[in-house]
Amino acid sequence: MNNIFYGKLIFELSREGRVGYQLPEPVADGKGISESLPAALVRDEAEPLCLPQADEQTVARHYTNMSNNNFGVDTGFYPFGSCTMKYNPKINEEVAALPAFATLHPAQPEATVQGALQLYWEEQRMLSEVAGLSEFTLNPYAGAHGELTGLMTIRAYHRSRGDEKRTKIIVPDSAHGTNPASAAVCGLQIVEVKSTERGTVDLEALKPLLGDDIAGMMMTNPNTLGIFETEIPEIARLVHECGGLMYYDGANLNPMLGVCRPGDMGFDVMHINLHKTFSTPHGGGGPGDGPVGVRKGLEQFLPDPHVVRREDGTFALECRDGSLGSVSTFLGNYGIIVRAYAYLLALGRDGLAQAGPLSVLNANYIKDQLKSHYLLPIDGLCKHEFVFDGLRPEYGGDHHDDSHVTTLDVAKRLLDLGFHAPTIYFPLLFHEALMIEPTETESKDTLDSFIAAMKQIAEEAKSDPQSVKAAPHHTPVRRLDDVKAVKDAIFTYQG
Ligand SMILES: *Cc1c(COP(=O)(O)O)cnc(C)c1O
Numbered sequence: 001m002n003n004i005f006y007g008k009l010i011f012e013l014s015r016e017g018r019v020g021y022q023l024p025e026p027v028a029d030g031k032g033i034s035e036s037l038p039a040a041l042v043r044d045e046a047e048p049l050c051l052p053q054a055d056e057q058t059v060a061r062h063y064t065n066m067s068n069n070n071f072g073v074d075t076g077f078y079p080f081g082s083c084t085m086k087y088n089p090k091i092n093e094e095v096a097a098l099p100a101f102a103t104l105h106p107a108q109p110e111a112t113v114q115g116a117l118q119l120y121w122e123e124q125r126m127l128s129e130v131a132g133l134s135e136f137t138l139n140p141y142a143g144a145h146g147e148l149t150g151l152m153t154i155r156a157y158h159r160s161r162g163d164e165k166r167t168k169i170i171v172p173d174s175a176h177g178t179n180p181a182s183a184a185v186c187g188l189q190i191v192e193v194k195s196t197e198r199g200t201v202d203l204e205a206l207k208p209l210l211g212d213d214i215a216g217m218m219m220t221n222p223n224t225l226g227i228f229e230t231e232i233p234e235i236a237r238l239v240h241e242c243g244g245l246m247y248y249d250g251a252n253l254n255p256m257l258g259v260c261r262p263g264d265m266g267f268d269v270m271h272i273n274l275h276k277t278f279s280t281p282h283g284g285g286g287p288g289d290g291p292v293g294v295r296k297g298l299e300q301f302l303p304d305p306h307v308v309r310r311e312d313g314t315f316a317l318e319c320r321d322g323s324l325g326s327v328s329t330f331l332g333n334y335g336i337i338v339r340a341y342a343y344l345l346a347l348g349r350d351g352l353a354q355a356g357p358l359s360v361l362n363a364n365y366i367k368d369q370l371k372s373h374y375l376l377p378i379d380g381l382c383k384h385e386f387v388f389d390g391l392r393p394e395y396g397g398d399h400h401d402d403s404h405v406t407t408l409d410v411a412k413r414l415l416d417l418g419f420h421a422p423t424i425y426f427p428l429l430f431h432e433a434l435m436i437e438p439t440e441t442e443s444k445d446t447l448d449s450f451i452a453a454m455k456q457i458a459e460e461a462k463s464d465p466q467s468v469k470a471a472p473h474h475t476p477v478r479r480l481d482d483v484k485a486v487k488d489a490i491f492t493y494q495g
Contacts, residue, residue: 013058020056069476071420073281077446079366081385081423081435082176082224084254084276085283087442091346092279092339101338106330110316117315120331121307123341124291130352131250131270132263133293137302138274139332143251146271146290147182147218149303149327153269153294154216154245155186156301156324166215166244172201174225174427179218179249188215199225199378199429201235210238216245216269221262222255222383224427226363226437236266245269251290253277254440255360255383258353268295278340289336303327358440359384362447366438369451373458377430384439390432395458396465397432405461405468407432412479413460413471417453 023041043049054062072078078085096102104116124136140146151169158166169188171179173195180190191214194205200223217239221229229235236246248262248270254277256262262270274280275288282288294302304319304326331337347355360383367376367386374388375397391397396404411421411434423435438447460468472478 013062014052014054016053018053018055018058020054020059071415072283076418076420077438077442077450078420079422079436079438079450080283080420081226081387081437082252082426083283083423084252084273084384084437084439085420086254086279086439088279088281088339089343089346092342093281095342096335096338101335104334114315116334117307117317118309119341120334120337121309121315123337123344124307126341126344127272127291128293130253130257130261131272131293132261133267133270134263134296135299135302135306136272136291136293137306138289138291138337139303139326139328140271140290140292141328141333142275142288143249143271143273143290144178144182145327146273146292147178147247147249148185149290149324150247150269150271150292151183151186151188151215151218152324152327153292153298153301154247155188156322157245157298158215160301160322163243165213168213169215169247170206170209170217170239170244172219172223174199174223174429175218175220176224176249176251179220183218193217195223195429198380199223199227200229201231203231203234206235207238210242210244212243214239214242214244216247218247218249219267220249220251221265222252222385224435225378225387225429226382226385226435227378227380228383232265240266251276252384252437255356257356258349259356263293263295268298269293274336274340279343280336280339287333287336289333289340305331307331355440359438362438362440362442363436365444366436366447366451370454373455374434375432385435385437387427387430388432388434388436389430390434391458391461395461397461403465405457405465407434409461409468409471410434410454410457413457413468414453415472416474417456419450419453 073085073087100115104113110117120138124138127136128134137149140149158164167187167189168191169183170191170193171183172193183190191209193209194202196202201219217235219229219232219235221232223229239246245268246266248267250262250270251273253272257277269292271290271292272278273288273290275282275286280288292302300320300322301324304323305317306320308316308318310316344352363382363384363386367382370388373392373395375390375392377387377389390407391405391410407424411424414421425433426435427433457468
C-alpha cells in the first residue's frame, strides 16, 4: 500500500498537524542528534511519513464507532450453523493473556518453559480422554489444517507398511468443503459416496467403492445436516476390512461431549476444532487450532515436535522416527491452546457432559417451534444443528421467483431484529438452506426471542413481502453487493 492510500483514503478524519502523542522536543546538539529522544525515534525530515494525523479522541471514537457497526457474539445471538459461534467466557482471555503465557518465546530453553509444556501435555491427555483415542497433537492451526495433518498421518501409516497403492479417500456428498479440499492437497483422489433420503451415508452405495486402493474414509458426525450417522459401526467394519482407516471430522464435537467418543465408534484418526467446541472466539478467519488425535499404534506418525513427560516428572519436546514431520512453527497457536485448557478445567468432566446434551436440546427446541413456519426437509431428532429449506408454502416459500421471500431475505431481515443470520445456502443439498446452530451457551429467553423474530418474518413474508425483500432497514449499511464489496472495498469512514 502506498502512502497516499494510507494518508488520504483510509483516514479522511486526518487533519494536518493534529497528533495524539506527546514527545520531548528534540534538542539539537553538536552531532545533530537529540539528547532527550532516543536516536531511533528521530526521523529524517527528507522522508516524511504520510500517516493520518489525528488526536487521540478522534482515533478512539473512530474505532469505537466502527466496532459498534459490527455484529459479534458479544453483541447478540449468532446461530451460524456449522460454526459454533458460542459465547466464550472472558476468563479464558485473561488466562491466555497472563504474561507467563503471552510473553513466552518459542526458542526459550526447555527448563524455563516447563509449565507451558505441562499445559500442552495435560491438554492432549484431556482431549484423548474426551475422544477415546490414544494421543493428540495440538500443532495444526485450524480444522482444515487438522484434516490435512490427519490424512498425512493415514498416508504415513500405509507407506510404513509398504502399501503405496492406497491413493483414494471416500468422502460423503454432505461433507464440509474442507474435506475434499484437504484430501486433494494431500494428493489423494476423492471418491464421493451418496447420502440416503435421511441424509446419512448410504451403505449400499459405499460397498462397491471399497477396495485395496482405498486409504480411508472421512466422516463428519453429526454430519453437516446435524444428523447422527447411525451406520458407523458397520461402515467402520467394512472400511477396516478393506484395509482403510476411518477419519472423523470432529469440528463440531459439541453434541458428543460427554455422550460418546469417536475412538469407541471405530475411528482411527480425527481432528477437533478448539475454536468451535473448546471456547475460542473465532470468525472472520481469526486464529484457531485443530488438534489431531489417533488410536493406539498410530502415535509415531503424528507431527513433530510433541511433548513428553520424563520419568522424573519434567517435560520435554521430542521428535520421533516415522513422524510425518512438522506441520506448524513450534507447537501451533499456543494462545488458543491455553484458552481451551482454561475452558476444560473450568467445566471439568461433569460440565463437559452437560454441554453436549444442552446444545442438542437447544437445537431441537428451535426446530420444533419453527417447523410450523419453515420447511423442515429432514424431520426427527437433530444434534447441535439442523437445516430448514426456506419458508413453508403457506408463507410463500415454494415460489422461487423475485416476488417471494427467499432465505437471503429472511437472513437480512433478521439483522433488523437484532440477530445474526444463520448459515444460508449451505449445505448444498437444498435450494433454500437455512442452517441453525444455537449452541449450548444461550438461555431459553434468547432462544424464545429468536423464535419470535423468525415467526414475525414468516408472517411479514405473507402480509408484506416487499418490505422483507428490502431489508435490512436499520443496519449501518443496507444490502451490499458482496462481490463488489470484496473487489472494490471502500475504506473511508463516511460516518
Ligand atoms: C468448521 C469446519 C471445518 C473447518 O474448520 P476450519 O477451522 O474453518 O478450517 C471442517 N469441517 C467441519 C464439519 C466444520 O464445521
